[in-house]
Amino acid sequence: MRITRIRDAVAPIPSPMRNAVISFxxxxxxxxxxxxxxxxxxxxxxxxxxxxxxxYAQSGVIRERxxxxxLEADPKTLTTADGDNFDPFAIWRAxxxxxxxxxxGERAFAAGGIDMAIWDIVAKIEGKPxxxxxxxxxxxxxxxxxxxxxxxxxxxxPGKEREGLQDEMRxxxxxxxxxxxMKIGGASLADDLKxxxxxxxxxxxxxxxAVDANGNLGLDAALAYARAMEPYxxxxxxxxxxxxxxxxxxxICDASDVPIATGENLFSVQDFRNLLRHGGMRPHRDWxxxxxxxxxxxxxxxxxxxxxxxxxxSRRRCVxxxxxxxxxxxxxxxxxxxxxxxxxxxxxxxxFADSIPIIEGYTTLHDSPGIGMELRSKMMDGLTxxxxxxxxxx
Amino acid sequence: MRITRIRDAVAPIPSPMRNAVISFxxxxxxxxxxxxxxxxxxxxxxxxxxxxxxxYAQSGVIRERxxxxxLEADPKTLTTADGDNFDPFAIWRAxxxxxxxxxxGERAFAAGGIDMAIWDIVAKIEGKPxxxxxxxxxxxxxxxxxxxxxxxxxxxxPGKEREGLQDEMRxxxxxxxxxxxMKIGGASLADDLKxxxxxxxxxxxxxxxAVDANGNLGLDAALAYARAMEPYxxxxxxxxxxxxxxxxxxxICDASDVPIATGENLFSVQDFRNLLRHGGMRPHRDWxxxxxxxxxxxxxxxxxxxxxxxxxxSRRRCVxxxxxxxxxxxxxxxxxxxxxxxxxxxxxxxxFADSIPIIEGYTTLHDSPGIGMELRSKMMDGLTxxxxxxxxxx
Numbered sequence: 200m201r202i203t204r205i206r207d208a209v210a211p212i213p214s215p216m217r218n219a220v221i222s223f224x225x226x227x228x229x230x231x232x233x234x235x236x237x238x239x240x241x242x243x244x245x246x247x248x249x250x251x252x253x254x255y256a257q258s259g260v261i262r263e264r265x266x267x268x269x270l271e272a273d274p275k276t277l278t279t280a281d282g283d284n285f286d287p288f289a290i291w292r293a294x295x296x297x298x299x300x301x302x303x304g305e306r307a308f309a310a311g312g313i314d315m316a317i318w319d320i321v322a323k324i325e326g327k328p329x330x331x332x333x334x335x336x337x338x339x340x341x342x343x344x345x346x347x348x349x350x351x352x353x354x355x356x357p358g359k360e361r362e363g364l365q366d367e368m369r370x371x372x373x374x375x376x377x378x379x380x381m382k383i384g385g386a387s388l389a390d391d392l393k394x395x396x397x398x399x400x401x402x403x404x405x406x407x408x409a410v411d412a413n414g415n416l417g418l419d420a421a422l423a424y425a426r427a428m429e430p431y432x433x434x435x436x437x438x439x440x441x442x443x444x445x446x447x448x449x450x451i452c453d454a455s456d457v458p459i460a461t462g463e464n465l466f467s468v469q470d471f472r473n474l475l476r477h478g479g480m481r482p483h484r485d486w487x488x489x490x491x492x493x494x495x496x497x498x499x500x501x502x503x504x505x506x507x508x509x510x511x512x513s514r515r516r517c518v519x520x521x522x523x524x525x526x527x528x529x530x531x532x533x534x535x536x537x538x539x540x541x542x543x544x545x546x547x548x549x550x551f552a553d554s555i556p557i558i559e560g561y562t563t564l565h566d567s568p569g570i571g572m573e574l575r576s577k578m579m580d581g582l583t584x585x586x587x588x589x590x591x592x593x
Numbered sequence: 594m595r596i597t598r599i600r601d602a603v604a605p606i607p608s609p610m611r612n613a614v615i616s617f618x619x620x621x622x623x624x625x626x627x628x629x630x631x632x633x634x635x636x637x638x639x640x641x642x643x644x645x646x647x648x649y650a651q652s653g654v655i656r657e658r659x660x661x662x663x664l665e666a667d668p669k670t671l672t673t674a675d676g677d678n679f680d681p682f683a684i685w686r687a688x689x690x691x692x693x694x695x696x697x698g699e700r701a702f703a704a705g706g707i708d709m710a711i712w713d714i715v716a717k718i719e720g721k722p723x724x725x726x727x728x729x730x731x732x733x734x735x736x737x738x739x740x741x742x743x744x745x746x747x748x749x750x751p752g753k754e755r756e757g758l759q760d761e762m763r764x765x766x767x768x769x770x771x772x773x774x775m776k777i778g779g780a781s782l783a784d785d786l787k788x789x790x791x792x793x794x795x796x797x798x799x800x801x802x803a804v805d806a807n808g809n810l811g812l813d814a815a816l817a818y819a820r821a822m823e824p825y826x827x828x829x830x831x832x833x834x835x836x837x838x839x840x841x842x843x844x845i846c847d848a849s850d851v852p853i854a855t856g857e858n859l860f861s862v863q864d865f866r867n868l869l870r871h872g873g874m875r876p877h878r879d880w881x882x883x884x885x886x887x888x889x890x891x892x893x894x895x896x897x898x899x900x901x902x903x904x905x906x907s908r909r910r911c912v913x914x915x916x917x918x919x920x921x922x923x924x925x926x927x928x929x930x931x932x933x934x935x936x937x938x939x940x941x942x943x944x945f946a947d948s949i950p951i952i953e954g955y956t957t958l959h960d961s962p963g964i965g966m967e968l969r970s971k972m973m974d975g976l977t978x979x980x981x982x983x984x985x986x987x
Contacts, residue, residue, distance in 0.1 A: 298615065
């Protein structure tokens, strides 16, 4: 069996909002289709993947380095010993050959998109949904039948702050979400506290609200926010400061009992190890949020989870970033703490299967082979068009 | 005044050697020419730059994100207040707009190449060599008339280890180098110790030798190397372990007095701050080695030096990686500890001015405006060809 072709394309995902740091009006992602000569149900197995939002498309790294290394490798070195399936770990090593240590940026995003498509292939060849394959391989067969999902959003609405924010939150609740996340750090502390109270009104309590500063606060401001927010009993305070400022995280964790969440801007096992070693994060209180489509893929995220486990962190403290089905499959099959979701933005990429609703803050999983991207019709329209995929083959 | 065009091209720099981690036979770099409408000596000022070796070309990030942001910015926002010159800090902010925190990889290399060309422009507009401009702006007018340069190399020579290695080191000495660096970590400790002794023979003492493991050793092995190498009195032990494993650096520094050097695989002020906070590095003994052409440019390296200064690190403990004229200009104008050099490899990019020799381990600087890349004829042949630059204009 062999990988016969790796297609990639740039897909624009412009969104009108901005967070405390960047605007998303020129945001793009890379979408990928990896073709094989393995036939299932009369069609060649094709894996689908993408690098999720916030970090732009990565065609250069994919086309110039990672994809050629996979296509040029001896196909026998990319399969399991019995030759029954591809080996994602071997493929990962092949695409990362001749890469120096450190510098975990665009290369990690490109690898994340490829690795997503590879795991999609592996699950399709086994004829199982990815969450079930992950459960069997890495979780002793245990899995969650429903997964906590929360809504990422809660933007600023200049000129109609309260109305805009509360309307957005009501819509998320109407879609079934119960835990609602909102942006902070783009206004004064006093104004942000008012906004938090408006959202608590809609969410029905501080435990149903998380706040996200997108790494934009200095340490002094982050401490002031943490202390001022303590009475609300929020679910978490996400990215209070620069994601690589481990000492600042440690100071905040020392000064306040507000749960801290971070990880969407750390992209390697080394960076997560540093966060857990030096960041003062508390395994019984805080949250880690790797994005498997950005941090060198599910393959590297498994290493991150293993490493965190050795440092006393339950998988339940991991809630993947990105709002995509890869994170959802991992959450179910590996029994993580939940998965992010973005109702209404970063479309048509991201989001979960069309036919499966969110009920009281939880969602359920699909039964078809692979990640389940075929169950999301608008995303499939986008993928097949961007990648010029013959519709008959997917 | 305005930037009128940003050209970039991929330049192959294949080298037959490999270090302990990667082979360089498919290595590429991005080369850049940034054109302006400012005229000096009857020609429009053009800045030249590249991302140095080891990290591959970055056309995607340059073309899709960084260059368009500079070209689309209001030209008035990219100059100094008096409009006499471009402002490299303003240009840096423009190219980095709408970029999320963290993830310091390919984006840092692309920015490094662009930033090199921008500083070349700024110095050319002032009609000064870059080292003099840096001296005046950031070092109270002080500078070094000669700069310590050391030779990076010392490869493995399968089948003719002693002869190959000693020949290479003799050649470096004949070129004028006195401090000679060699690779370790690609053989057993016992074999590497023999190799170190062979090099010490040629170098005339351990203080003239540095060793480089390219981040490839585990902590146990790195400790064994450090202790075994102590009697030699080597200049430094470079990249003993993964560059992001700060705790391992701290353990090594605690266990051994061998000077440690690292930094070529850290690419942001945040990562260097973490190294100095958590890595146990000693300001009176160890060395930091940022590559300004890779770590978001001279602009970010100035921030790294300021940050290190606040933590008690003299600029003399900084020896830039990369073997290029940007590092050399910085070493002279900012009075750093020296600059790396690669006699014979990564050609024609890197290397110093043709006409200026290396004498007893030191080199001197050029007098012409800018970085001085025009004084290196083979590199200029490569740049003008790859970038399709009209020869009359450079």
